[in-house]
Amino acid sequence: MNRNHFFSTLGISAGMIFMAPVLSSCSKSIADTSSGGTNTTPVDFTLDLTSPTYAALNTIGGSIVKDNIIIARTSAGVYVALTSICSHQQYNPIAFESANGRFHCPNHGSNFGIDGSVINGPATSPLKKYNTTLSGTSLRVFA
Ligand code: FES
The missing domain is CATH 2.102.10.10 (Rieske [2Fe-2S] iron-sulphur domain)
Structure with a gap:
């Protein structure tokens, strides 16, 4: 594995690690907003x-x-x-x-x-x- 390949692989992994909580937060926020901060399942x-x-x-x-x-x-x-x-x-x-x-x-x-x-x-x-x-x-x- 050369240096470029190593950092390329590391960059993708780090990006995924940092983005996971952000995406999770966005998902929760959207769900909360759509239901007025309440239920997320159909009532x-x-x-x-x-x-x-x-x-x-x-x-x-x-x-x-x-x-x-x-x-x-x-x-x-x-x-x-x-x-x-x-x-x-x-x-x-x-x-x-x-x-x-x-x-x-x-x-x-x-x-x-x-x-x-x-x-x-x-x-x-x-x-x-x-x-x-x-x-x-x-x-x-x-x-
Ligand atoms: S008025 Fe603050 S939580 Fe209801």
């Missing part, structure tokens, strides 16, 4: 509201967290699903405050409307909202 699940696990959703003002999504019953037959991960510094989970009609992050005090919009910071980005469909006692949550 589509159905809750059986007769299950004791989801009993809180049978009461107006009740909420549960599943798969980094907070689902709240905001009024009769109306359910709201938002990411449970705060858009500020990713505190998880945020909480539903029925009395105030908002979602609250206890970490730094950001509040969000039931549509996920920022009421007050320090968060500046809204929470990602998911669709909900109630069919009998089955509540589907999906992107």
Whole structure:
């Protein structure tokens, strides 16, 4: 192996070593951005509201967290699903405050409307909202 061949080989290896963490970071960043700093997998699940696990959703003002999504019953037959991960510094989970009609992050005090919009910071980005469909006692949550 001559000198040029040695350095050529070393350069490619070093480049790959230095680029791996950068590419990994980019990938994570892109995933976080696309999901509002939340889930990276497609969201589509159905809750059986007769299950004791989801009993809180049978009461107006009740909420549960599943798969980094907070689902709240905001009024009769109306359910709201938002990411449970705060858009500020990713505190998880945020909480539903029925009395105030908002979602609250206890970490730094950001509040969000039931549509996920920022009421007050320090968060500046809204929470990602998911669709909900109630069919009998089955509540589907999906992107
Ligand atoms: S992490 Fe939620 S307000 Fe800072």
